[in-house]
Amino acid sequence: MSVKIAPSILAADFANLQKEVEMLNTSSADYIHVDIMDGMFVPNISFGLPVTEAIHRHAAKLLDVHLMILDPDRYLPAFRKAGAEVLTVHIEACNHLHRTVQYIKDLGAKAGVALNPHTPVAALENILDDLDLVCLMSVNPGFGGQKFIQGTYDKIRKLRQMVNERGLSTMIEIDGGVNQTNAPLLMEAGADVLVAGSFVFTSPDPIHTIKNLKGL
Numbered sequence: 001m002s003v004k005i006a007p008s009i010l011a012a013d014f015a016n017l018q019k020e021v022e023m024l025n026t027s028s029a030d031y032i033h034v035d036i037m038d039g040m041f042v043p044n045i046s047f048g049l050p051v052t053e054a055i056h057r058h059a060a061k062l063l064d065v066h067l068m069i070l071d072p073d074r075y076l077p078a079f080r081k082a083g084a085e086v087l088t089v090h091i092e093a094c095n096h097l098h099r100t101v102q103y104i105k106d107l108g109a110k111a112g113v114a115l116n117p118h119t120p121v122a123a124l125e126n127i128l129d130d131l132d133l134v135c136l137m138s139v140n141p142g143f144g145g146q147k148f149i150q151g152t153y154d155k156i157r158k159l160r161q162m163v164n165e166r167g168l169s170t171m172i173e174i175d176g177g178v179n180q181t182n183a184p185l186l187m188e189a190g191a192d193v194l195v196a197g198s199f200v201f202t203s204p205d206p207i208h209t210i211k212n213l214k215g216l
């Protein structure tokens with residue numbers, strides 16, 4: 001099975017958001033990755049609920065919502081209502097992660113947990129069995145267009161081993177600095193989903209770029 005691609009809408013032309021979403025609808029993308037930044041957990045503010053709801057209104061793809069916000073429990077029902085199919089919270093932003101993950105599931109969404117580059121995959125030891133997705137950040141979160149951190153490969157291999165040993169179907173998602181050069185290596189290391197922002201949206205033909213990233 002080919003890797004899933006989740007173009008990050010953060011890199012889209014916000015002045016033509018409907019057009020950008022419609023373009024993704026015609027592509028082989030599997031999800032639309034929606035980056036929510038609060039200016040507190042990460043040093044940037046992106047957009048929030050009304051924009052997510054507007055993306056959902058035009059999207060034929062599932063929304064993979066990445067909450068880079070402190071105390072995300074406050075907003076989980078609202079983002080679910082706005083169209084999130086996957087809700088991913090940061091391990092570094094949750095005091096009671098197990099409760100947060102159950103809350104996401106109770107809302108009927110798939111539960112994801114993201115790890116910053118400095119956080120070891122061993123931190124997932126007691127929560128992994130409950131997760132639908134783990135997002136390994138391959139850049140420090142907050143901005144698109146950053147350089148891929150090489151140490152990510154080792155984290156993917158370790159996590160792939162944990163997932164396989166437990167017989168889980170938890171997806172491994174890689175987020176940040178993904179491009180045509182590292183995509184095959186990320187797949188080989190064990191990634192299931194690749195988030196790609198600037199590489200897709202700054203390319204002359206995003207539909208073709210998405211197809212290439214998938215290895216089709």
Ligand SMILES: O=C(CO)[C@@H](O)[C@H](O)COP(=O)(O)O
Nearest residue numbers: 141142144145176177197198
């Ligand atoms: O969450 C983030 C950044 O915090 C990512 O989703 C980026 O938006 C990916 O963008 P590129 O690195 O592919 O440009």
